[in-house]
Every structure is written in structure tokens, then in C-alpha cells.
Amino acid sequence: FWRQQGHIREARQWLRRALELVDENIDTETHLGLLNGAGNLAGEQGDLLEARDRIQSAVHLAEQSAPRWQRLLRNNLAIIA
Numbered sequence: 001f002w003r004q005q006g007h008i009r010e011a012r013q014w015l016r017r018a019l020e021l022v023d024e025n026i027d028t029e030t031h032l033g034l035l036n037g038a039g040n041l042a043g044e045q046g047d048l049l050e051a052r053d054r055i056q057s058a059v060h061l062a063e064q065s066a067p068r069w070q071r072l073l074r075n076n077l078a079i080i081a
Helices: 008-020 028-044 048-065 067-080
Strands: none
Touching: 008 028, 028 048, 028 067, 048 067
């Protein structure tokens, strides 16, 4: 929705806020989705440092507990690079 409507900045604000609220009770899939989404949208807006940091954090999390995410995240990290 945000991308189609041209509201990427708003989407980034919501994702940033959601990531601020992450605690140990969040499930890994949701956390990975937030990090990946935040990284991708940051990259779309040219904020490559935040994009790299968010996706790299997701890669580290996926290495620990969600191997099926690793290929997608490494691909997104390569796109950012």
C-alpha cells in the first residue's frame, strides 16, 4: 500500500516505531519481516547505511534461528551493496 501510494517515508516511520517496540517476546518471523521491510524501504529512498544495517541485523538473526530467510536476506544485502 505505502509503496503504491508513494508513502514510503510514512512506512519507514511506522516500521522504525515497530522496531523500537521489539522485545524478547516477538516471534522471529515477525522480527525478520520488520527488519527486512525497513531495510528495503530505506534502500529505496537511498538511505543505504540504514538499509545495510537493518538487513545485516536480519541476516544475523536468521543465521541463529531462521535458515529459510537467509537466501532472501543475503540477496537483499547484495542489492544494497
